[in-house]
Amino acid sequence: MPDLPGLPVPELLALDRRHVWHPYGPMPGRVDPLVVESASGVRLRTSSGDLVDGMSSWWSAIHGYNHPVLNEAAREQLGRMSHVMFGGLTHEPAVRLAKLLVDMSPKGLEHVFLADSGSVSVEVAVKMCLQYWRSLGRGGKQRLLTWRGGYHGDTWQPMSVCDPEGGMHELWSGVLPRQVFVDAPPAGYEEAYAEQLRAAIERHADELAAVIVEPVVQGAGGMRFHSPAYLRVLREACDAHDVLLVFDEIATGFGRTGALFAAEHAAVTPDVMCVGKALTGGYLTMAATLCTPRVAEGISRGEVPVLAHGPTFMGNPLAASVACASIGLLLGQDWLAEVKRIEAGLREGLAPARELPGVQDVRVLGAIGVVQLDHEVDMRAATQAAVREGVWLRPFRDLVYTMPPYVTGDEDVARIARAVCAAAKEG
Numbered sequence: 001m002p003d004l005p006g007l008p009v010p011e012l013l014a015l016d017r018r019h020v021w022h023p024y025g026p027m028p029g030r031v032d033p034l035v036v037e038s039a040s041g042v043r044l045r046t047s048s049g050d051l052v053d054g055m056s057s058w059w060s061a062i063h064g065y066n067h068p069v070l071n072e073a074a075r076e077q078l079g080r081m082s083h084v085m086f087g088g089l090t091h092e093p094a095v096r097l098a099k100l101l102v103d104m105s106p107k108g109l110e111h112v113f114l115a116d117s118g119s120v121s122v123e124v125a126v127k128m129c130l131q132y133w134r135s136l137g138r139g140g141k142q143r144l145l146t147w148r149g150g151y152h153g154d155t156w157q158p159m160s161v162c163d164p165e166g167g168m169h170e171l172w173s174g175v176l177p178r179q180v181f182v183d184a185p186p187a188g189y190e191e192a193y194a195e196q197l198r199a200a201i202e203r204h205a206d207e208l209a210a211v212i213v214e215p216v217v218q219g220a221g222g223m224r225f226h227s228p229a230y231l232r233v234l235r236e237a238c239d240a241h242d243v244l245l246v247f248d249e250i251a252t253g254f255g256r257t258g259a260l261f262a263a264e265h266a267a268v269t270p271d272v273m274c275v276g277k278a279l280t281g282g283y284l285t286m287a288a289t290l291c292t293p294r295v296a297e298g299i300s301r302g303e304v305p306v307l308a309h310g311p312t313f314m315g316n317p318l319a320a321s322v323a324c325a326s327i328g329l330l331l332g333q334d335w336l337a338e339v340k341r342i343e344a345g346l347r348e349g350l351a352p353a354r355e356l357p358g359v360q361d362v363r364v365l366g367a368i369g370v371v372q373l374d375h376e377v378d379m380r381a382a383t384q385a386a387v388r389e390g391v392w393l394r395p396f397r398d399l400v401y402t403m404p405p406y407v408t409g410d411e412d413v414a415r416i417a418r419a420v421c422a423a424a425k426e427g
């Protein structure tokens with residue numbers, strides 16, 4: 001057996017290519033990934049040198065890497081127990097986390113299901129909604145309505161509400177549950193579009209269990225922003241027509257858009273809300289599905305009066321402890337000032353991209369910056385251009401984008417913005 005920890009990079013890459021799947025990757029792999037040796041603050045130590053992380057490891061590492069407070073929370077919990085089953089047992093980290101989530105999330109969400117990934121939390125949300133209507137004797141309400149351009153994860157139900165054209169699940173049309181799609185939301189408020197939402201919900205009300213959307217920012221489906229006013233339109237139409245409303249805040253939660261949860265931009269409480277990604281500060285995989293008493297009580301009135309879901313690693317104490325510490329860090333600082341600071345830095349730093357040939361749009365909201373091209377990005381060229389600027393980016397489709405850790409200093413924000421521009425130019 002090779003001595004893995006000391007494995008030279010070329011050998012490690014050869015084994016990686018031969019044996020290891022990467023996200024949305026072929027087997028064997030065709031592009032050599034960078035090897036990360038360690039990470040600290042906002043820097044990844046890689047086989048291509050130190051890189052400022054412009055991705056927060058896909059929205060999650062909001063406090064940066066190797067954070068002393070999060071490390072300590074993990075170490076302390078490790079000394080007690082890393083995991084115990086959650087059936088018939090409970091523990092302080094999970095209870096504390098649930099209470100924190102209830103206290104910080106939109107008013108009215110009071111019950112928490114701790115899941116082990118974002119996709120699973122969406123599965124649970126869908127199951128809650130379907131089970132709610134079944135309990136009330138309206139088992140015909142089984143479909144979901146969403147707008148195009150969304151992303152909700154890669155397992156079955158979440159895939160069925162991802163963008164039907166842009167997403168990978170195009171492969172699965174005919175196999176996936178058939179959901180109801182309306183057009184993607186325009187950036188600004190348009191009454192005609194609001195009417196389309198209302199009409200679609202009314203028309204399909206008898207078969208709809210829920211409307212599910214990402215509020216304000218659609219992430220991996222296309223990095224589109226829309227007016228929060230549409231969330232109020234959805235809330236009113238759902239209430240008028242007996243349809244539940246699910247917000248997927250897995251990407252937007254924990255301050256990313258300049259509100260703790262994007263639902264706050266519209267002062268709307270959904271019936272069910274999913275959080276994940278930044279929940280543990282990027283340390284461990286955990287997500288949560290929150291719901292209102294109406295949903296929980298509805299389920300409890302059914303012939304099967306329980307929520308029929310229970311993952312092996314539900315409520316994992318290690319992840320829950322780090323999540324509590326991460327939320328403590330977030331709320332213990334002026335996080336909004338940090339997000340606004342990054343927003344201002346990205347606005348300034350990305351402005352020059354507007355002048356580049358091939359750039360269709362530049363948009364910034366909270367600690368999210370997006371440059372949209374008028375063509376599919378050349379991923380290899382774009383990534384290399386960013387690496388030359390000392391930054392890690394992961395463009396996709398026609399998008400070069402960044403959502404830096406909130407602890408990114410002004411100089412590093414400027415560097416990230418330069419890298420996004422360089423990637424847009426070369427890509």
Ligand SMILES: *Cc1c(COP(=O)(O)O)cnc(C)c1O
Pocket residue numbers: 117118119120122151152153154214219220248249250251252276277287
């Ligand atoms: C990432 C994401 C998911 C899926 O979460 P995983 O932890 O990757 O399963 C679902 N919804 C949204 C909005 C996301 O950004």
